[in-house]
Amino acid sequence: MLKPVYTILNNKKVVPFVFLLPFMTVFLIFKVYPVITAVIMSFQNFQGIQSQEWVGLTNYQNVFDLVRFNQALTNTTAYTLGTLLVLIPLPLILAVLLDSGRVVQSTVFRTLLFLPALTSLVVTGTIFRLMLAENGFINLFLEATLGVRPLRWLEIADLALPSLIVVATWRWTGINILYFNSGLVNIPRELYEAATIDGANVFQLFWSITLPLLRPTTLFVVVLSIIGGYQVFVEPFIVYNGGGGPGDSALSMALLIYRTAFTSFNFGTAAAMGVILAAIIFVFSLIQFRFFGVFRQED
Amino acid sequence: MILMEAEMNKRTSLFLLVAILIATFGASVTQAQDATDLSLWVFVDRHGLFMQHQAERWNEANPDRPINLTYEQIDYTQMHDNLLSALLVGIGAPDLADVEIKKFATFTKGDLHFIPLESAIDPYRGDIIESRLAPYTAGGHNYGIDYHLGSFVMYYNTAILEAAGVDVNTLTTWDAYVEAGKKVTQDTDGDGSADVYMTSVETTDIFSAYALMLMMGGGTYNADGEIILESPENVAALQFLQDLVHTHGIARAASSGYHHSPEHFTDLIEGRTASLWMPQWYMTRFPDDMGSALADSAVVRPMPVFEEGGYTTTMGGGTGTVITDQIDPAKVDLAKEFLAFAKLTYEANVSLWTDLGFDPMRTDVYEDPALLIAMDDFMGEVPFTYIAAGLGNVAPEYTGPFYPEIATIFQTTALYDLIENQAPPADVLAAAVEELRAMGAEVGG
Numbered sequence: 001m002l003k004p005v006y007t008i009l010n011n012k013k014v015v016p017f018v019f020l021l022p023f024m025t026v027f028l029i030f031k032v033y034p035v036i037t038a039v040i041m042s043f044q045n046f047q048g049i050q051s052q053e054w055v056g057l058t059n060y061q062n063v064f065d066l067v068r069f070n071q072a073l074t075n076t077t078a079y080t081l082g083t084l085l086v087l088i089p090l091p092l093i094l095a096v097l098l099d100s101g102r103v104v105q106s107t108v109f110r111t112l113l114f115l116p117a118l119t120s121l122v123v124t125g126t127i128f129r130l131m132l133a134e135n136g137f138i139n140l141f142l143e144a145t146l147g148v149r150p151l152r153w154l155e156i157a158d159l160a161l162p163s164l165i166v167v168a169t170w171r172w173t174g175i176n177i178l179y180f181n182s183g184l185v186n187i188p189r190e191l192y193e194a195a196t197i198d199g200a201n202v203f204q205l206f207w208s209i210t211l212p213l214l215r216p217t218t219l220f221v222v223v224l225s226i227i228g229g230y231q232v233f234v235e236p237f238i239v240y241n242g243g244g245g246p247g248d249s250a251l252s253m254a255l256l257i258y259r260t261a262f263t264s265f266n267f268g269t270a271a272a273m274g275v276i277l278a279a280i281i282f283v284f285s286l287i288q289f290r291f292f293g294v295f296r297q298e299d
Numbered sequence: 300m301i302l303m304e305a306e307m308n309k310r311t312s313l314f315l316l317v318a319i320l321i322a323t324f325g326a327s328v329t330q331a332q333d334a335t336d337l338s339l340w341v342f343v344d345r346h347g348l349f350m351q352h353q354a355e356r357w358n359e360a361n362p363d364r365p366i367n368l369t370y371e372q373i374d375y376t377q378m379h380d381n382l383l384s385a386l387l388v389g390i391g392a393p394d395l396a397d398v399e400i401k402k403f404a405t406f407t408k409g410d411l412h413f414i415p416l417e418s419a420i421d422p423y424r425g426d427i428i429e430s431r432l433a434p435y436t437a438g439g440h441n442y443g444i445d446y447h448l449g450s451f452v453m454y455y456n457t458a459i460l461e462a463a464g465v466d467v468n469t470l471t472t473w474d475a476y477v478e479a480g481k482k483v484t485q486d487t488d489g490d491g492s493a494d495v496y497m498t499s500v501e502t503t504d505i506f507s508a509y510a511l512m513l514m515m516g517g518g519t520y521n522a523d524g525e526i527i528l529e530s531p532e533n534v535a536a537l538q539f540l541q542d543l544v545h546t547h548g549i550a551r552a553a554s555s556g557y558h559h560s561p562e563h564f565t566d567l568i569e570g571r572t573a574s575l576w577m578p579q580w581y582m583t584r585f586p587d588d589m590g591s592a593l594a595d596s597a598v599v600r601p602m603p604v605f606e607e608g609g610y611t612t613t614m615g616g617g618t619g620t621v622i623t624d625q626i627d628p629a630k631v632d633l634a635k636e637f638l639a640f641a642k643l644t645y646e647a648n649v650s651l652w653t654d655l656g657f658d659p660m661r662t663d664v665y666e667d668p669a670l671l672i673a674m675d676d677f678m679g680e681v682p683f684t685y686i687a688a689g690l691g692n693v694a695p696e697y698t699g700p701f702y703p704e705i706a707t708i709f710q711t712t713a714l715y716d717l718i719e720n721q722a723p724p725a726d727v728l729a730a731a732v733e734e735l736r737a738m739g740a741e742v743g744g
Binding site: 259 | 376379380383405408502503552554555556557560561562565703704707710711712715716719720734737738
């Protein structure tokens with residue numbers, strides 16, 4: 001009796017859809033539907049517990065009138081740039097060192113470097129709060145090594161973004177090393193051997209072979225870092241006790257969206273901010289893909 | 300024979316067991332059938348336990364109308380977000396819910412989904428400090444009942460004061476407080492900056508500032524629901540706060556900006572801060588967060604006053620229990636009566652102290668022996684005599700739709716600019732008002 005069903009299921013045209021069904025269901029319900037709803041909401045006055053009405057582009061206009069939005073955009077951009085400046089070169093160098101065969105027990109190092117990414121963010125936030133406190137580890141370390149007077153990391157606006165970048169560095173260095181490592185493994189050894197015979201030194205090898213051949217990996221890491229940077233939420237939320245830090249100097253876009261939606265209960269404006277944030281990330285990603293020649297036809 | 304006896308015993312035991320089981324389950328089934336189920340969401344487990352204890356008291360007092368209260372504890376942010384969402388979609392909300400004071404106004408935007416409680420509160424109105432209802436009032440209706448009064452008191456470290464030759468009992472006015480502060484604030488290691496301060500002020504939370512604003516007669520909203528941020532009283536209060544830090548030099552910004560940070564608790568324990576003003580419920584932080592480290596030196600005293608006949612204290616923080624409109628209409632009256640019984644009766648107010656350690660909002664219980672107990676955490680003194688002494692003229696706190704946004708502005712930029720950047724108070728308040736207007740708030744003046 002079930003035979004017809006089996007026949008249909010075994011049909012080559014049907015089978016892919018059957019296998020895709022569970023994923024597509026989850027994807028449509030939990031990803032596509034909320035995205036569409038958010039876009040619709042961004043054109044509505046959706047304030048408080050009341051019925052919503054269409055307001056056209058008013059929410060978008062409001063967004064740019066808000067002082068906090070510009071502040072959040074500046075903060076988030078600065079944070080993203082800061083993480084890029086640290087989280088691309090540092091892991092790259094460490095990955096090359098680990099791959100060079102000069103490090104003993106490199107597997108142990110790799111595992112240890114990966115651990116921060118697995119640590120609960122709440123734990124991370126709490127530990128960094130203690131470390132960044134006025135009489136915490138970081139100040140003691142700076143005082144002992146560089147003789148710097150204790151800094152008020154968590155209380156001064158100018159130190160808020162550096163504090164967050166310190167947290168991000170601790171958290172993401174290991175993961176980025178893994179990415180670079182997988183890229184390095186794919187570079188043929190013969191290239192290095194040939195270049196060495198031609199008399200190239202270590203820096204020339206790095207500059208002329210490693211860097212160009214790592215380009216796809218670097219692009220991947222840069223794109224991920226930018227997306228991650230613009231979406232940063234949990235780090236400031238936890239390090240600054242749910243707020244945007246001293247003088248809102250660590251207020252990120254995501255934090256502002258959350259605040260607008262759940263403190264001000266203004267879902268329309270919050271959704272408009274979300275759409276703008278998505279557009280920014282989209283544009284950045286496009287520029288990078290172009291810059292790195294992803295869309296270029298292979299020769 | 301012995302065997303038979305043993306067999307008999309076994310049977311008797313079995314019979315007894317069955318009888319007990321029937322009695323227990325039978326009874327509970329009957330009770331469950333009669334008892335009205337009420338659900339409650341809380342974000343502090345102790346609140347849920349307290350309400351369950353009150354439900355037991357209710358059932359003893361009203362055996363004909365028993366209730367079966369079940370509570371669910373959800374994390375602070377999550378609980379409020381869930382409640383908002385549930386009320387928004389019209390399904391999934393509990394019968395009763397705790398709403399924190401800063402979150403309450405969020406629920407008043409648009410249609411209100413809470414049940415007015417006046418009919419239940421009215422019988423007790425004369426017995427309570429009525430201004431405690433103000434934060435949970437909208438459109439002339441009372442929607443929530445708090446767990447405590449939350450009156451501001453001053454916490455002193457007597458060891459530091461005595462070392463500087465200051466008698467804690469003389470600090471009844473702010474002038475005396477500032478003068479004493481100059482003696483207490485000291486640079487002990489000679490590096491040019493003070494190591495011990497008379498007090499600390501919050502730059503990322505509202506308590507230090509709001510207390511002074513309200514005690515001077517200002518605040519965020521007035522009784523008519525108007526935003527009064529730029530009032531002269533508020534300007535004066537913030538000027539005083541700034542002066543404590545920069546002109547008098549007796550205060551520092553609290554470590555990490557607020558009085559609940561672990562770093563600030565360390566400052567208190569290690570004797571770097573001699574006093575601070577916080578609501579009465581901050582008393583529980585001395586054993587809970589500071590491990591009773593200050594048991595030999597900490598005392599509670601009434602707030603200093605600005606002028607004779609002025610406000611003696613005000614209220615800070617709070618959580619109101621509300622009834623949502625998703626409750627079965629048949630249960631509304633019972634729920635209202637229970638809520639008033641649980642929070643406003645004399646016995647309930649005694650339990651607010653004995654169970655939760657909170658200052659009750661009924662004035663008549665301040666004479667009760669249950670409250671007048673010596674506490675080891677405060678040098679064996681009886682803190683309630685001092686708390687009660689400060690309740691002469693409690694400044695009310697009114698809230699309105701933009702109360703959460705105002706709190707956010709104070710917590711993020713306003714107080715930081717005032718204290719760290721030494722911005723003039725009038726400018727700080729003007730900037731706050733401008734931001735509120737951009738958010739759609741109507742601010743006169």
